[in-house]
Amino acid sequence: MLAGQQVVILRDNVDRIGGNEAQRSNIMAAKAIAEAVRTTLGPRGMDKMMVSQAGGDVVITNDGVTILHEMAVEHPAAKLVIEVAETQDNEVGDGTTTATIFIGALMEQAEALINRKIHPTIIANGYRLGMQKALEVIDEQAIKTDGEDRDMLIKVAGTAVTGKSIEDAKDIITSIVVDAVLTVARKDEDGKYKVDEDDVQIKTMVGDSMEDAELLRGFLLDKTRVQHSMPKRLEGAKIAMISAALAVAKTQVKSKIKITSSEQMEAFSEQENETLRSIADVIVSSGANTLFCGKGIADAVQFYLAKANIIAIQDVPDSDMKKLARAVGATIVSKPEDLNEEMLGEAGLIEEMKDITITRITECKNPATVSILLKGTSQIFVDELERGVYDAVRVVMDALEDGEFVVGGAAIDIELMMKISEFAATQEGRTQLAIEAFSRMFEVVPYTLAENSGFDQIDKMVALKAAHAKGENHAGLNVFSGEIVDMLAEGVIEPARVKRQAIMSATETAALIIRVDDMMISKNASQMGM
Numbered sequence: 001m002l003a004g005q006q007v008v009i010l011r012d013n014v015d016r017i018g019g020n021e022a023q024r025s026n027i028m029a030a031k032a033i034a035e036a037v038r039t040t041l042g043p044r045g046m047d048k049m050m051v052s053q054a055g056g057d058v059v060i061t062n063d064g065v066t067i068l069h070e071m072a073v074e075h076p077a078a079k080l081v082i083e084v085a086e087t088q089d090n091e092v093g094d095g096t097t098t099a100t101i102f103i104g105a106l107m108e109q110a111e112a113l114i115n116r117k118i119h120p121t122i123i124a125n126g127y128r129l130g131m132q133k134a135l136e137v138i139d140e141q142a143i144k145t146d147g148e149d150r151d152m153l154i155k156v157a158g159t160a161v162t163g164k165s166i167e168d169a170k171d172i173i174t175s176i177v178v179d180a181v182l183t184v185a186r187k188d189e190d191g192k193y194k195v196d197e198d199d200v201q202i203k204t205m206v207g208d209s210m211e212d213a214e215l216l217r218g219f220l221l222d223k224t225r226v227q228h229s230m231p232k233r234l235e236g237a238k239i240a241m242i243s244a245a246l247a248v249a250k251t252q253v254k255s256k257i258k259i260t261s262s263e264q265m266e267a268f269s270e271q272e273n274e275t276l277r278s279i280a281d282v283i284v285s286s287g288a289n290t291l292f293c294g295k296g297i298a299d300a301v302q303f304y305l306a307k308a309n310i311i312a313i314q315d316v317p318d319s320d321m322k323k324l325a326r327a328v329g330a331t332i333v334s335k336p337e338d339l340n341e342e343m344l345g346e347a348g349l350i351e352e353m354k355d356i357t358i359t360r361i362t363e364c365k366n367p368a369t370v371s372i373l374l375k376g377t378s379q380i381f382v383d384e385l386e387r388g389v390y391d392a393v394r395v396v397m398d399a400l401e402d403g404e405f406v407v408g409g410a411a412i413d414i415e416l417m418m419k420i421s422e423f424a425a426t427q428e429g430r431t432q433l434a435i436e437a438f439s440r441m442f443e444v445v446p447y448t449l450a451e452n453s454g455f456d457q458i459d460k461m462v463a464l465k466a467a468h469a470k471g472e473n474h475a476g477l478n479v480f481s482g483e484i485v486d487m488l489a490e491g492v493i494e495p496a497r498v499k500r501q502a503i504m505s506a507t508e509t510a511a512l513i514i515r516v517d518d519m520m521i522s523k524n525a526s527q528m529g530m
């Protein structure tokens, strides 16, 4: 209302939620998301079964980001929380559950502060100060190693896969993961390790057991030649890569061709055949003996390629085309006429694998390509295995690049909680309360690990704090015995990068959400379930 007159600035189809209600709704949504994944944290965390009613697909997983993906969430604040988990996954590959429950804890703390009439701006500011302190504490506490410390890397991989249904084959799988990463790692000018995620491929097959996992040099493509008459194995491959379909282009205008005699029919198919034959001829004359095509290959083209003893594989997914091009040093062209000798990639050997529809491309021009082949008795199982191994590959890469580790099993969290709480005491006014609240975010890891393992949360927290107060800064919770033990000695270590990323993105997003006091929701957009 303006001078007694109502001014309408929003369209009819916009809902508006303001003030406390907006804050409450957002806090509740963020807490609900955290609640959904907290029971999966740690080696004794449980798995979740997600069933899609539409397709009947079943996913069983312990992986935070996967669970959140599968949940069809509508609330805008909940979506922001899920984005944090996704960022965590993209940036560092592990710690998605941790990042999510961190936000839940920050929102819970914020709720209490807001109830005490502390302004959201002060809370957000205190959270940022707390975050900076947290990053300093991690710098101080991080264990630094030089060069490749295989033993540490194995432990990092082991920590990432605990609780992810890998227990029985943990030694085999962690050593495969570490070898894979070390094979593709390069050193830059200042002697720092650099690893490209795309150089390590993970493939799965149903059959055999988990212990039969293999590390293979080269690239594995889960496709095979289009015709059985094409060679199954080929040495000295010259590889053409074409993104478009190899077929007769459909005319834009739908024209009806009336064929009245068998001669006409023959002439017509003769002409089409000629076109297809010339497509095959262009490929043959480029000097290629192998073809990877991003789309389909017409039967006639397949026939002529087979006659020329070329291995052709069709419908290769985009992402595989790119990685493969990198591995063999080929340039992907959009049509056959663009091919020439320089565009071709090279591989020493191309071979179809036994019992599975996988073509293995080895002795690639770029030798830094390795593949991990995972095996298991069911698709649901190998899918979860793949997620665990993916986490492990990513953390080993992070750890190798940075050479910085923190001690897990709640050890680093207790240290952070205590150091930030001390820091809060040095600050003035209400900011002190916000930083103090921030420090309590770190309670969520020990609490949740204890809870998920069936131990009394308060008892364990008291014992952990007492140990850290005595200077035992690696003391953490043995989730199997319930004892407070030196987690470094237990080999429970994680890359410092994973923890840093979780703290940073949780804090930024929490600060963003709590400062919202007005939500305008356009009803035209997808229904938002508030």
Ligand SMILES: Nc1ncnc2c1ncn2[C@@H]1O[C@H](COP(=O)(O)OP(=O)(O)OP(=O)(O)O)[C@@H](O)[C@H]1O
Binding pocket: 040, 041, 042, 043, 045, 062, 063, 064, 065, 093, 094, 095, 096, 097, 098, 099, 159, 160, 162, 163, 391, 407, 408, 409, 410, 445, 449, 477, 478, 479, 492, 494
């Ligand atoms: N053997 C162990 N003993 C105690 N704690 C452990 C052990 N192994 C891992 N942890 C702890 O478990 C937590 C990680 O659990 P989990 O892998 O389930 O979640 P996340 O890494 O946050 O998310 P996700 O793996 O789903 O992306 C870390 O705090 C880690 O220190």
Ligand SMILES: [Mg+2]
Binding pocket: 094, 095, 096, 159, 160, 391
């Ligand atoms: Mg993990």
